[in-house]
Amino acid sequence: MELDSGLTAWMLTSASLVLLMTPGLALFYGGMTRSKSVLNMMMMSFGAMGVVGVVYVLWGWSMSYGESVGGFFGNPFAEFGLSGGNIFAEDGSAVIVDGLPTIVDVGFQATFAIITVALISGAIADRVRFAPWLVFTAIWVTLSYFPMAHMVWSGGLLSDEGPFASIASPIDFAGGTVVHINAGVAALVLALIIGKRKGFGREPMRPHNLTLVMLGAGLLWFGWFGFNGGSAYGADGAAGLAWVNTTTATAAAILGWLVIEKIRDGHPTSLGAASGVVAGLVAVTPAAGDISPVGAIPLGLIAGALSALAVGLKYKLGYDDSLDVVGVHLVAGLWGTLALGFLATGERGLFYGGGVGQLAVQAIIALVAIVISGVVTLVIGLAIKATMGWRVAEETEVAGIDLGEHSESAYDIAPARIASEVK
């Protein structure tokens, strides 16, 4: 098959954009923590890049897109180390499928796995040792992310080749189930297993730097063009539609979040605008290729409003999802997945002449994703709790996890002196 250089250029660009989302997330999350925890928060994102970046080429691709084991996951050994012959031919040249070298898709897909794990870290900020986090990262991406990617995008259980497709063809354009519901459920389960931050609900834990949060949200939005635009697998009108829908839904979500804040709290806040950006991006992820730009407006508006209301749940229900991964990713991810039942064009959604089949199948894939992610995360989370233990010592948590876990402080506030002669 001949190389499509335009497509290849776009997919390499998209992969780079998606990779940028993770440092963007580090800034978004880092700004929201207290100043004594910002480096640890950022390190959880960079740690995810380190671990998943390596794991993906070893068995991640194989488990996601390799030879299927019962529609649940790919055989990790079939293409271990990208060696199965589907990526490099015997003469060492790159295999090209539909104009795109598969090795480019490996890079693109690896970045999705990285950001998905990094998303979870926001729920467990300020209190988790770095080593268990890295171990969790490797196991969770293996047992939850790769199988979910296989089930949805590689002809598995939740794809249009799975058993539910007889009702209607399930839609997850760029990762509503694989990325956001998966990460959101994992975040909730881990927050419950690991427990609250010391002083949660009593001590102030306000964001220490909202300019970092705004910068991070901006980088996430920019990177998301690769996420959704790249998921069109073409430098074409479908990618253009995904781009426009991504922007429109996100813009509307800012407004949705700010309206709720103005009514409820009296002020539209910068943290609200930045959070609205993420809620909109999350909600449009499963839908970007299958709705109209006008449909993207209510999708985003409702995503922003729902998430703004949902972030208060943790205080009502008493779990400490530090940076609202559940309120933003799980809630907006669910909404985006379900909204397709109403807004999918082409006589699929209810508003476009479709029946209830699309809505039903969207609800089913969301529910299955919740159960799988919940059970897998519960097992991994409890196993780590029983063996390594998750939490830092209480005094480390109070003094600051940056100092305790990394022997660093983010800002030069306290004067330091040289402890021994500098060589």
Place this chain on the structure above:
Amino acid sequence: MKLVTAVIQPHRLDDVKAALEAAGIRGMTVSEASGYGRQRGHTEVYRGAEYTVDLVPKVRVEVLVESEAGTAVADVIVQAAQTGKIGDGKVWVVPVEDVVRVRTGERGAGAL
């Protein structure tokens, strides 16, 4: 001699300085301060969760004057610092036993 100390809103500092200069005061010490009075600071809201910030930024102005000028200087500061809104601050006058100019060793009124 008296020490007049004023804790005022930071944005009124320029007016207070100008008013004191116009009243013939030739020196003052200004420092950043933080604190609260009856209004107890302000509240901030992050994703719907309310936080009270007790200590709000203020400016502290200190002026040493001769005894008979104490009340008048306090009045000048009050007039210049007043906005009529909560958080305008306080001014107080306390007696000072002695003052020494470091450069020359002069004492008392001569050191002012």
